[in-house]
Amino acid sequence: MPVLFVTGTGTEIGKTVTTAAVAAAALARGRSVAVLKPAQTGMGPDEPGDAAEVARLAGAAVTTAELARYPEPLAPETAARRAGLPPVRPAEVAEAAAKLAASHDLVLVEGAGGLLVRFDEAGGTLADAARLAEAPVLVVAQAGLGTLNATALTALALRTHGLTCAGVVVGSWPAEPGLAARCNIGDLPEAAGAPLLGLLPQGAGALPPSAFRAAAPGWLAPALDGTADAAGWAAEYGA
Template sequence: MSVMVLTGTGTGVGKTVVTAAVAALALERYRSVAVLKPAQTGVGPDEPADLAEVGRLAGQEVTTWELGRFPDALAPGTAARRAGLPPVTPSQAAAAAVELARGHDHVLVEGAGGLLVRFDDDGGTLADVAWSIGAPVLIVADAGLGTLNATALTAEALRQRGIECAGVVVGSWPAEPDLAARCNLDDLPLVADAPLVGALPENAAALVGEEFRAVARRSLAPFLGGEFDANGFAAEYAA
């Protein structure tokens, strides 16, 4: 079963764009690709959300599946409770990922916020989804100041649960990186004890079609279908 889970170190770190980039390159290597969003928060019933963005960027050939949608921009469990709706549980998310894997060559599961954000009042999280199906987790991190602690904590939580960390991707690399961002290229893999496997430019979401795929290739490591060289990238921005 080829399933990968993507989590952010927080909100607004570029997780959806990274998901779209991984999906776009997966389409070039596999016959069929699916993206699962267990819980979408912060959007209304008829508003375009994360999966619409994935389809726009990666291509409509990607199968998408959203299990639950809650209007408040809060943790899924809290948003579900406030909306008076049943939450999406980790077991439901895991079952959906397995179902998609039966009909697709590759499945990506995009979380909401960080790894330990609660899905329900029982404390279920995205980490439970990954552990239950034995899927590796790709960490999407911010570029700048403060990212090292959040990345280290996320990676530590994965290790404590026996979940493989597939690596770290910087979700939005600035056009003019400051000293902290440039130093973080060396420090992120150290604190995560996992390789830096990509860095998407901050304008990536403005691209579509082949332009987006070309950026994805340059910005993601070979095991994700790209050409990204972490050592060369870090050397280019050496502090």
């Protein structure tokens, strides 16, 4: 997959750290990687955004790109309108991803919020951009109670837009998972209609970058250039 979109079932669930882990695992395999953030919200012009955080964790070899930046931490369309700035449109995202794919083995496109958050006044979303790019979508989900419904809704939206769900990654796996999280190991693939491809430990983004890069492949299944035995997760954590 030369282009992979990364979305979440909500906000603050580990999309950026997951993107960094996938980038680090690909780099460890000798692949060239670019990360595209179509719309960065809630950041000033000189502040490091999500793409910069991916490069900090995964390594300076990552090429980063950002199409627009809006100061308020809102949905991209709302943030653009309130700032009086042009919105990012799905066709621009797909075009930028294609240009990066021409010179990189893997392009990761990290969305803002969930799959159907509005990018422009016409209602364009990350799903529309992924459809134009003909790219699969990786879903980042929470570990515990409530995640099955949110994941199933995201998967339904993907199918409605004619998109392929590449798999699910749990963006923050607790050190001591409760019953709901342990049950979700087996239930998330059914909810998503796609395999569980990663368990990122809680607090992974706070690791020193060298430790993050060394550990990242072990959090991910081989489909994401990782080394983890995905079948072993059910045996280790499942309920």
